[in-house]
Amino acid sequence: MFISGLILASLALWGKGVEAAFGLTTNTDTYIVDAGSSNPLKFTVDRSNCDITSINYYGSELQYQSTGSHIGSGLGSATVTATQSGDYIKITCETDTLTHYYVAHSGDSIIYMATYTTAEPSVGELRYIARLNADLLPNEEPFGTVSNIAGGTAIEGSDVYLVGSETRSKFYSSERFIDDQRHCVSGSAHRVCMILNQYETSAGGPFHRDINTNNVGSYTGLYWYMNSGHVQTESYRQGLHGPYLMYFSRSGTPSTNIDTSFFADLSIKGYVATSGRGYVSGTASGADSSMKWVVHWYNDAAQYWTYTSSSGSFTSPAMKPGTYTMVYYQGEYPVATSSVTVTAGSTISKNISGSVKTGTTIFKIGEWDGQPTGFLNAPSQLRMHPSDTRMSPWTSTPTYTVGTTSPSSFPMALFKSVNSPLTIKFTATSAQTGAATLRIGTTLSFAGGRPQVTVNSYSGSVPSAPANLDSRGVTRGAYRGFGEVYDVGLPGGSIVAGTNTITISVVSGSSGDEFLSPNFIFDCVELFQ
Numbered sequence: 001m002f003i004s005g006l007i008l009a010s011l012a013l014w015g016k017g018v019e020a021a022f023g024l025t026t027n028t029d030t031y032i033v034d035a036g037s038s039n040p041l042k043f044t045v046d047r048s049n050c051d052i053t054s055i056n057y058y059g060s061e062l063q064y065q066s067t068g069s070h071i072g073s074g075l076g077s078a079t080v081t082a083t084q085s086g087d088y089i090k091i092t093c094e095t096d097t098l099t100h101y102y103v104a105h106s107g108d109s110i111i112y113m114a115t116y117t118t119a120e121p122s123v124g125e126l127r128y129i130a131r132l133n134a135d136l137l138p139n140e141e142p143f144g145t146v147s148n149i150a151g152g153t154a155i156e157g158s159d160v161y162l163v164g165s166e167t168r169s170k171f172y173s174s175e176r177f178i179d180d181q182r183h184c185v186s187g188s189a190h191r192v193c194m195i196l197n198q199y200e201t202s203a204g205g206p207f208h209r210d211i212n213t214n215n216v217g218s219y220t221g222l223y224w225y226m227n228s229g230h231v232q233t234e235s236y237r238q239g240l241h242g243p244y245l246m247y248f249s250r251s252g253t254p255s256t257n258i259d260t261s262f263f264a265d266l267s268i269k270g271y272v273a274t275s276g277r278g279y280v281s282g283t284a285s286g287a288d289s290s291m292k293w294v295v296h297w298y299n300d301a302a303q304y305w306t307y308t309s310s311s312g313s314f315t316s317p318a319m320k321p322g323t324y325t326m327v328y329y330q331g332e333y334p335v336a337t338s339s340v341t342v343t344a345g346s347t348i349s350k351n352i353s354g355s356v357k358t359g360t361t362i363f364k365i366g367e368w369d370g371q372p373t374g375f376l377n378a379p380s381q382l383r384m385h386p387s388d389t390r391m392s393p394w395t396s397t398p399t400y401t402v403g404t405t406s407p408s409s410f411p412m413a414l415f416k417s418v419n420s421p422l423t424i425k426f427t428a429t430s431a432q433t434g435a436a437t438l439r440i441g442t443t444l445s446f447a448g449g450r451p452q453v454t455v456n457s458y459s460g461s462v463p464s465a466p467a468n469l470d471s472r473g474v475t476r477g478a479y480r481g482f483g484e485v486y487d488v489g490l491p492g493g494s495i496v497a498g499t500n501t502i503t504i505s506v507v508s509g510s511s512g513d514e515f516l517s518p519n520f521i522f523d524c525v526e527l528f529q
């Protein structure tokens with residue numbers, strides 16, 4: 001009696017810190033999983049639709065109570081089953097075209113997940129959204145309040161808001177897939193991080209970006225977008241998305257190096273263990289070494305990428321067997337494309353070499369990096385709307401004079417109804433009056449926006465329309481599209497010795513107001529012979 005009384009008292013003293021028992025409770029309507037972790041984590045899954053309806057972590061309810069956490073906007077109904085085997089609990093939610101898994105591992109304050117699809121959900125996008133307690137988890141990491149729309153007024157679509165004097169949107173929380181292994185929401189006593197081991201079954205490549213976090217006031221959304229229509233440049237992939245996971249901590253930020261290899265033992269549809277995968281390794285060479293280099297592999301079923309080392313050497317992630325297109329980028333600009341076949345259990349050697357090829361440069365504005373880096377408003381465009389008062393005025397550079405005007409005054413985007421045409425002046429020598437090419441690199445277009453050029457009295461033709469992405473872009477912080485490059489051939493004599501005037505105008509058949517008028521984003525402008 002005395003001894004057990006002592007133990008009970010001690011348990012009470014340990015309070016929240018006590019290790020709970022790992023286990024699954026099966027109720028009529030719910031499954032409750034106790035992760036058995038030292039900072040206790042208990043979550044509840046609705047047996048009718050797969051929604052998470054409660055996440056109790058370290059004594060606090062972190063789940064928003066009015067709407068669950070789920071795939072899409074909820075599966076509506078699903079066949080939900082649960083099994084416990086040793087140190088693992090797996091909850092499986094099945095519909096005709098989608099199977100979602102929640103997995104707990106004894107002792108981990110982690111909700112592991114994976115989503116297997118055979119078709120795109122009818123809502124047209126595939127995402128996981130955790131709707132979390134905005135009072136306890138108000139902060140978004142790493143980009144802060146750019147996507148906190150609490151108390152705001154919609155100014156574009158139903159997704160760009162004005163909060164006080166700042167424009168904000170869930171889109172401004174996005175990060176390039178290649179750099180996005182973890183995004184978090186936090187408060188003074190809790191942090192929840194979405195950690196992504198890979199994007200092999202998503203679409204869009206290494207530079208695609210999508211919504212990560214969004215404090216809407218009533219809840220804070222923490223997302224993993226797998227497939228979406230936000231500036232989507234590739235067909236969707238189906239199969240197993242993930243594993244991905246939500247990591248619960250009190251103040252620390254977890255490492256992104258989380259071992260999910262135990263999924264191999266859990267009968268997860270579509271899971272390919274490391275032993276069933278292969279690698280590509282080699283050396284990339286030839287591109288501009290002042291930029292980061294990326295090697296990217298893709299086919300209809302999967303996509304992978306890696307940065308190279310500073311010497312150009314690379315090893316791919318563990319890839320599913322198959323034949324892949326292999327692309328080498330400086331920054332985001334492709335300089336070489338090749339093909340490689342990966343087989344399970346082996347590493348294939350494959351080098352890739354390429355560079356930007358032009359001619360003898362007369363002038364160049366920007367760099368061939370596939371991004372608007374260095375241009376007016378480029379840094380802020382990722383995190384705010386072009387109308388934001390924190391931006392520099394778009395019309396502040398009526399004429400760009402090569403050699404005099406700073407590239408930081410060259411507008412990152414040209415909008416038909418805002419700052420078109422753009423005038424460039426440059427001085428040529430008599431040796432430069434022969435035939436030349438004006439190359440205009442763009443990263444993204446909207447509403448058919450594309451450049452038409454005049455050089456002194458010469459008028460370039462109207463280029464054919466760029467592929468329609470059917471998605472707002474520059475106003476939602478996006479810049480990565482197909483990256484159309486336009487070459488304007490200038491006949492001999494169109495450039496004159498002395499001062500020359502170029503205009504670049506946005507042409508398009510469509511219309512639109514202000515920043516939703518046809519537009520495109522600049523990568524680089526180069527005149528060469």
Ligand SMILES: *[C@@H]1O[C@H](CO)[C@@H](O)[C@H](O)[C@H]1NC(C)=O
Pocket residue numbers: 282283349350351
């Ligand atoms: C690939 O490049 C490395 C480094 O330059 C070189 O040692 C190797 O022989 C090359 N491999 C092939 C297959 O060309």
